[in-house]
Amino acid sequence: MVGKLASLPARSAALQPRRRPALAEKGWVRWLLIALTLGFIGLFLVMPLTAVFVEALRQGIGAYLAAIVDTDALAAIRLTVTVAAIAVPLNLTFGLAASWAIAKFDFLGKSLLITFIDLPFSVSPVVSGLIYVLMFGAHGWLGPWLQAHDIKIIFTVSGLVLATIFVTFPFIARELIPLMEEQGTAEEEAALVLGASGIQTFLRVTLPNIKWGLLYGVLLCNARAMGEFGAVSVVSGHIRGLTNTMPLHVEILYNEYNFVGAFAVASLLALLALVTLVLKGLLEWRFGGELRALGH
Amino acid sequence: MAIELNDIVKQFGSFRALRGVSLTVEDGEFIALLGPSGSGKTTLLRIIAGLEVPDDGSVRYDDQDVTDVGVRERNVGFVFQHYALFRHMSVFDNIAFGLSVRRWPRARAHERVQKLLALIQLEGLERALPSQLSGGQRQRVALARALAAEPKVLLLDEPFGALDAKVRQELREWLRRLHDEIHVTSVFVTHDQEEAFEVADRVAIMYRGHIEQVGSPSEIFEQPASPFVMGFLGNVNVLRGHVQRGRAVVGGLEISYPQHPHDQARAATAFARAHELDILRAADGRPSLEGRVADIRAAGAVVKVRVYAEPFGVVLNVDLTPERRSELGLAVGDVVHVVPRQLRVFVQGYSI
Numbered sequence A: 001m002v003g004k005l006a007s008l009p010a011r012s013a014a015l016q017p018r019r020r021p022a023l024a025e026k027g028w029v030r031w032l033l034i035a036l037t038l039g040f041i042g043l044f045l046v047m048p049l050t051a052v053f054v055e056a057l058r059q060g061i062g063a064y065l066a067a068i069v070d071t072d073a074l075a076a077i078r079l080t081v082t083v084a085a086i087a088v089p090l091n092l093t094f095g096l097a098a099s100w101a102i103a104k105f106d107f108l109g110k111s112l113l114i115t116f117i118d119l120p121f122s123v124s125p126v127v128s129g130l131i132y133v134l135m136f137g138a139h140g141w142l143g144p145w146l147q148a149h150d151i152k153i154i155f156t157v158s159g160l161v162l163a164t165i166f167v168t169f170p171f172i173a174r175e176l177i178p179l180m181e182e183q184g185t186a187e188e189e190a191a192l193v194l195g196a197s198g199i200q201t202f203l204r205v206t207l208p209n210i211k212w213g214l215l216y217g218v219l220l221c222n223a224r225a226m227g228e229f230g231a232v233s234v235v236s237g238h239i240r241g242l243t244n245t246m247p248l249h250v251e252i253l254y255n256e257y258n259f260v261g262a263f264a265v266a267s268l269l270a271l272l273a274l275v276t277l278v279l280k281g282l283l284e285w286r287f288g289g290e291l292r293a294l295g296h
Numbered sequence B: 001m002a003i004e005l006n007d008i009v010k011q012f013g014s015f016r017a018l019r020g021v022s023l024t025v026e027d028g029e030f031i032a033l034l035g036p037s038g039s040g041k042t043t044l045l046r047i048i049a050g051l052e053v054p055d056d057g058s059v060r061y062d063d064q065d066v067t068d069v070g071v072r073e074r075n076v077g078f079v080f081q082h083y084a085l086f087r088h089m090s091v092f093d094n095i096a097f098g099l100s101v102r103r104w105p106r107a108r109a110h111e112r113v114q115k116l117l118a119l120i121q122l123e124g125l126e127r128a129l130p131s132q133l134s135g136g137q138r139q140r141v142a143l144a145r146a147l148a149a150e151p152k153v154l155l156l157d158e159p160f161g162a163l164d165a166k167v168r169q170e171l172r173e174w175l176r177r178l179h180d181e182i183h184v185t186s187v188f189v190t191h192d193q194e195e196a197f198e199v200a201d202r203v204a205i206m207y208r209g210h211i212e213q214v215g216s217p218s219e220i221f222e223q224p225a226s227p228f229v230m231g232f233l234g235n236v237n238v239l240r241g242h243v244q245r246g247r248a249v250v251g252g253l254e255i256s257y258p259q260h261p262h263d264q265a266r267a268a269t270a271f272a273r274a275h276e277l278d279i280l281r282a283a284d285g286r287p288s289l290e291g292r293v294a295d296i297r298a299a300g301a302v303v304k305v306r307v308y309a310e311p312f313g314v315v316l317n318v319d320l321t322p323e324r325r326s327e328l329g330l331a332v333g334d335v336v337h338v339v340p341r342q343l344r345v346f347v348q349g350y351s352i
Helices: A004-014 A028-058 A062-066 A070-102 A110-122 A123-137 A141-149 A158-170 A168-181 A186-191 A200-227 A228-236 A248-254 A259-286 A290-292 B041-049 B091-101 B106-119 B136-145 B165-183 B193-199 B215-222 B227-232 B322-328
Strands: B003-012 B015-025 B032-033 B057-060 B076-079 B153-156 B186-192 B204-206 B210-215 B236-244 B247-250 B252-254 B266-272 B276-280 B289-299 B303-310 B315-320 B335-340 B344-351
Touching: A028 A259, A062 A070, A062 A259, A070 A110, A070 A158, A070 A168, A070 A200, A070 A248, A070 A259, A110 A158, A110 A168, A123 A158, A123 A228, A141 B186, A158 A228, A168 A200, A186 A200, A186 B076, A200 A259, A228 A248, A248 A259, B003 B041, B015 B041, B015 B057, B015 B091, B015 B210, B032 B041, B032 B076, B032 B193, B041 B076, B041 B153, B041 B186, B076 B136, B091 B106, B091 B136, B106 B136, B136 B165, B165 B193, B186 B193, B193 B215, B204 B215, B204 B227, B210 B215, B210 B227, B227 B236, B227 B266, B227 B344, B247 B266, B276 B315, B276 B322, B289 B315, B303 B322, B303 B335, B315 B322
Parallel strands: B032 B186, B032 B204, B076 B153, B153 B186
Antiparallel strands: B003 B015, B003 B057, B204 B210, B236 B247, B236 B266, B247 B252, B266 B344, B276 B335, B289 B303, B289 B335, B303 B315
16 A cells, blocks of 8 residues: 555656746745645655654564564565566566557557556556456356366466556556657658668667656556555455465554554565655656656 | 659558559659649658558569568668657767668778768767757768668658758758769659759659659749649749630630630630739730739849739739839839730630
């Protein structure tokens, strides 16, 4: 939950237009707006984030470290990293293919495809998880067939990966489509006329042009993949040490009144969010011009 | 290398971009495809390059049918309107790209790029990125990149369209000199007639997916083959009327027209350029049109006079030399007679 929360405000902050001096308001209006904004950020972002670390360290650094190297906690960390390591490259491949198709070709059903890519953004994550239970669960559409072939998806790592892919599906494609549309096809055509093959054109012309946008998309996709709670909660089955990802593990520990443990693991997710923010900031600072084409 | 296009047809959805175009470009020739937007000139160029495949018809390079040969194997040089330089590569790497994908030996490729850098007068800028160059410099880099692998054909798609007038003029002259040096068969797309006539050996005028006329600039100016060509060349007076029994009656002018001796009248349009009209104080027996001087404007070497012939609702644009104007002592409001030194009559396909 924390990872998800942290990635959203960063997005909307970047979307705010630059302040223009021509629109300068009266002094008190300006101060009121600034105070309101800072108050909100303090109340809803900074305080909870601080609370996570304060609570995690309440019983000292020793207890904090012990909570993290706990067997179940380590298993949860390993599982989260595994799921992200599978889901992110798959979405990277899909995102590249989809944005390539949408930006460089005209075909029937293009706008429908764009709508479908956005679907995971508009569907509640819990519903996303339920979809997979309905399809692959014991009483789902494919349940009997899967059982007959001894394939288990729900309550296994496969289920977690599927749900995570669904939820993080739009991130990379959404970054790349506007970028590639803006760049057009002229450079690719130039490369082809000059004698380059399709692969050479992709590796030497297309990829270098989109690499920063791609990295940006991967960053956001990864943050969400690791922080996802709702969808994976439905398909996980909450088997300790087996199908518990970090966000799920936080919940379990919290429900067991193990506050130090819960906040220790939560602090790792919060750190991930902070690292993502810093990397994103660095990317924007270093490659601002190239990223501006993204519309951020 | 010569290029031969036979009956090229290309359709985009319901839009017929090319309706059976045939054209032969001689080896070493510099030809311009000139026409308004939507006339199919860029599509034709892309078909020559292999970037588009024609729905029907064939493309030949010398004796080889290349209609189904992919763009990679054709070895053409293509210059895009908006440069299409690889934005993340230096000037050097841009020019060397075609050589590197064609596996030229390093030393030879390096030598070739240096030679081209000298040709486009950008030595010392080989490490610069395209974004650090001016528009004119970028287009020169694009030209060098297109020429690098010694293509058999150079194709240019409105190469100077995005540049300002002065740079455009310089590059135009430079391109013409370059062609005189290297003699690569070149096809040049433009909507700017001045550019086409100045640069090309021959001009093909395109309109609505077909070629209206092909010829040298002087042939086209002196013998326009159709009303469209006349109108497109600009600053033309249009007079409408009909032909009948060996006479043409257009906009109040009556002249002899022996090509149509029939009793059946046909609609006709006559064209005269502004400099092909003269102004007289009094009619001298030649066919003329009476009107009132509405406007006189000196524009450099010519004086542009507008004469309004009220009974026929016609405004005529007449270009006079300043000497002729002072000889006539012309002033606004004078009643004058306009005489065509030359008038081209086109008879329409339908009768009236």
